[in-house]
Amino acid sequence: MQVRRFLLILGFLGLIQSVWSQSTILDDTTKQVYGAKTTRFFLERDLLFNRDTLYMIDTSLNNVHRYDMVQRLDNLYQDLGLMGTAIRSIYYKMPQQIGTTLGMNAYQPYVYSPDKVKYFNTRSPFTHANYAQNTRGNQKIYFRYTRNINENFNVGLHYRRENTFKQFGGQTTRELATDHHSLAIQAAYISKNKRYKLLYHFSHLNQIVFEQGGIQTNAADSNARGEIIADSLFGYEFETPFLGLTARSWQTQNTHHLYQEYRLAKQLQLFHVLHRTRQRDDYEDTGLADDGNLSYYRAFANDNITTGKSPFIYNSTGTSEGFKYWLFDNKAGVKGSIGPIYYQGYVRARQYRLEHSREGQVEAVNVVDTDVITVGGGQITQSTLDSVRTQINTRELETFVGGAFGINFSKRSRLFATAEYALTARSDYRFTANFELGNFKAKAQSVFMTPTLVQQRFTSNHFNWDRRNLNNMLANQAEASFYFRTGGIYLRPFATFTLINDYIYFDTSARPTQANELVQIVSAGLDLHFRWKKLRSETKAIYTQNLGTTEFIRIPSVLATTRLYCEDCVFSKLMHTQIGVEAHYKTSYLADAYMPVSKQFYLQDGLLVPAYPVIDVFINLQIGQVRGFLKMSHVNQPANSGYITTPNFVGMRRAFNLGINWLFFD
Template identity: 35%
Template sequence: MKNTKYGALFFLGILYVLNVAVVQAQQLPGGIRMPSGVPGGLGGGGNMGGAVLDDSTKTIYGPQTTLHFYEEDILNNRDSLRFRVDTLLDNFHRWTYLDRALNRLVDLGNLGTATRPVFYQGRDEVGAQLGFRAYDPYAIQPEEVKYHDTRSPYTDMTYIAGGRGQNILRFGFNQNVNPRLNVGFRLQRFTSNKQYGTYSSLGSESNLAQNWNFLLHTNYFSANKKYTLLAHFRHLNHQVKEQGGLIPDSTAAGGLDLFNYEGPARLDDQARSWERRNVYHLYHQYRLANGFQLFQTLDYRRVINRYTDPSPLQGVTNGIYPGILFDSTSATYQQVDYKLLENRIGIKGTFSGFTYRAYMRNRLYSMQGTYNLTDSVQGRYRTSHFEKVILGLWLSYYLKDSTQHLTAEGEHLIGRDFRLKGELATRWFRAGYHTSFWSPDLLMERYVSNHVRWENNFTLTGANTLYGSIPIKVRHLELEPTLQYQLITRYLYYDTLGLPRQLNGSFSVLRLGGTFSWSQNKWNAFAMGYYTVSSNSDVLRIPALFANAQISYDFTYAKVLFIRAGVAVHYRSAYLADAYLPLTQQFHIQNDFRVDQYAVADVFATFRIKRVRVFLKMSHVNEGLLGPGYYTTPGYLGLRRTFGFGLSWPLFD
């Protein structure tokens, strides 16, 4: 009741702020009235950030004076490319990590839980990797780091109350110390509550996932533009109470109740997964002459992944762990400590229409595992290696205009991994080919715990991918049919017991589908859908049908309040979805639980008044219409009907 009360008060507060803002927004600073008919819309147009205050050249600071870029732009010699602060209402209501990925991720039914891709993804990097990826979406990835160029201090504040204990708070600040040096940071905190396995909605007992995310970044350009430096530090601290899934109610009238949200969890309430990541990154370059630059990147990463369970016998009894190897009376304790130092140095530039990059890199890594034999005795194992020479080459050539280009890249770890990729993009079609062979994850090679252990010597896994699409535009309608064919060799996976296995031979995966978008007057529609078939569904399970659709309507209130209201639907067909093993944080095949087909519908409304954006959203509004609920992963229920709201408020002075 308290959550409902506070939610209602917050909602009324938002309506009050919007009402006041509508009145005030019709006046610019200084009492100047906004003229009628100013071009605007839902994309942050109009006079926002660029209105003249007087006859001088003084302008209002805003999105047009606050720009950002990415390291990839500098690396690929797109130095002048800059992006404005996003003030669009497009997809602003998609606040969850699954929603932002257009449901191409699967989780355990709640914010902060373990994730995996819906579709198969080959490795896009060479060299051995650690193998813990379940929490990747909740960490800031290197390609997501924004480096800013601001004419005024820029503060970004976002608060989201997603309902049922889901909360996200983000705060960021950026400022140019001088025209050539910028510093900034970003902080995120989110939490979520359990749906089942607890009978108290208050206090720490109800907590499910907690996340801290921190980013510190800086960029510097010399006065003559010859030297550029980008640097950042990324931190992730993520903790989840592992539940192991729901125990269905076998005493329910009419048979087994699979959707008993009041039921118990399979694991003890104190079972925990915890992961901490620290990454230090440096990129700098120096231009010796036009078309010739030297560059270097340096990375140091440390990952600590820990799992504890004070009652391991409960997990064995409920089918979560395969068994007990050492001591059934002591608590299970497992930790992996991973360190990586990576250096890359090379040359790059532009010559006769070609943009090129050639480099050499090396990696030094170590992994140490710690596990308990008894409560007081621990065992350890260690793996370390120095990957000396990795050679890489990247080429890009623009054809008649910037919309048509050809890119090719390759990377080879001498004597082992390699990857090659080429793509041609024109106004009529886009086609590409990608082939790669990569080393097994360190986690698959060696692992010891109180429940499972292995030591393997797997060979390289390979994937050949051929893809293409044809963009078609007819007046207000845009279509893009797509095709992807993958041939996977010596596939690595986790079996029904959660143990790593390698499949001899090859099999293929074919995916057909595309995207559709339509916009006319104030109506907007978008859809994407895929049909996927695998020649070996014994080891790789993908839903045959996958679809997203959304329709919305735009309108304006009092000329300054822009509103978009609509409905979004996601559907996937039934399949034997992979199960989840909390101990190793890996998904593995299973043959006992068929995740049924289901469609989830959301109703939303997004608002923008000046630079402030607000959304209201009812998720899973169709609960009870198609069935009592749905499962995202075997044993893990999807979230019930939930009302959420969010606010994004950027400040530019």
């Protein structure tokens, strides 16, 4: 291990030296015409909202050492301790879509959604290459290439691969845990007279996770109250996973997205958005005869199913099942700008289809268990099914109307609002309003939303439910922030209040149910950036309080991330550097557990995730267009201990990380 680490460092430093030598020769003999200042990109929403905005590509050293998804998302998300595993926001996120959605979002942050796709206008070919790895098996490869065919037409592609090895329970220390591939191809065309504009992208996701179900525990690992003792989970290679080597999740997504607009006048444009997605979710486990696998599924079996407390329903030897979901979304409308006013109106038709198939399933449908819960003074009957059809084929068409309105009162004061209403029996709606006045920003959102397809009905060898009579969920959220700068200090206090009626969640049996009381959550936080000479500090801290009597959404009361570094303290004549330390901390809380069969996080009461600081030390460096980093992550790991990300899943142990990030403009 020490030899491998030495060779990695030696190779990395050798590459940096080679790049520096080449950049010196280039600077001495040629003049680079194209570069970061001539390469710009824009987003689809900029065209939609008539914003003449071009963004610069990121060439800074800030956060270069952050390459895994949780760190890239400011440590505000929870995963299973490894890159490429299921991930969710620790804080409640307001739904961005109304109507009936699928609800399998455990890998959604890895997807190239339309709002993330960058459309370029380059005067020269632009290439961005990025590679990172660590000594525990993390590996990330990132590649982007884009170029203009002519002054009006640009094309490009974007590829990312992330994979890692298991941290516990593997037969060897190099056993693959996750394998992620994603690809995006984008094109942008703007006519010479700029009346017609077209954006298109295709994105693909291929996500394979070899599920472990967490670290297996027994009575010796629990206290007198039956709660798991956290310190019993840190045997790493010596721990036994619940699901052994036989369970696997696989998700693929293929998306085609087209945006086009035609300008009749500055005050009036026609626009059209076409979106088509195909998603497949498979789960298989060929080891149901294994005692560990059986004990894992048996913990979630329903006592009232006719098969008794059985860990399976239709197949005693293995599970092989999958969902197929198709979405076709078509939106057309008008928009325009009249002085400081922006307006938009549209009609949207969305058709979806869901199929669920499995091997060896019976045909009859028998309701053998019902629960009655009280919500808002009324009673809802929830059913659990013993057996369901081999094929579930749901096909629906939903129609929406919506629009937007914005007004700029001045350069530093504006109001912008959007609204959408579903012409369906459930009458979903979504409303947002944003207001800015100088350094003050406020946002209000209200969403009335149909339960997801997974919440309504699910069929599996291990879970079967029919909850199509769940009520719509009503969520309201208000946010406010204010920032100011003085000298070397940037300060932004912020606060969020969330109120949810008829909140739908997955309970401790990993099945969907509806809260019978209001969910009320208030959060207050602070972003603080400090600069003094060569010293830099960046901190985010959030305090959260649940105001309800029951915690249906469980959030640590305090979450904080801070980074302290010195900029250009060494080798300043040769390269740009950042040398520093980064720490992330959460107070103890009952973090949600994860169920791979349904790809849902659910409430649990058996393990209090302890408070723990994770500390990294890093060196970021830059020579010309090349950036790189060296990092020792989790440098504070005690012997035979660590931290927990999700119940029965431990975080990455101490590891040496390195990466290189290269920009080309020719």
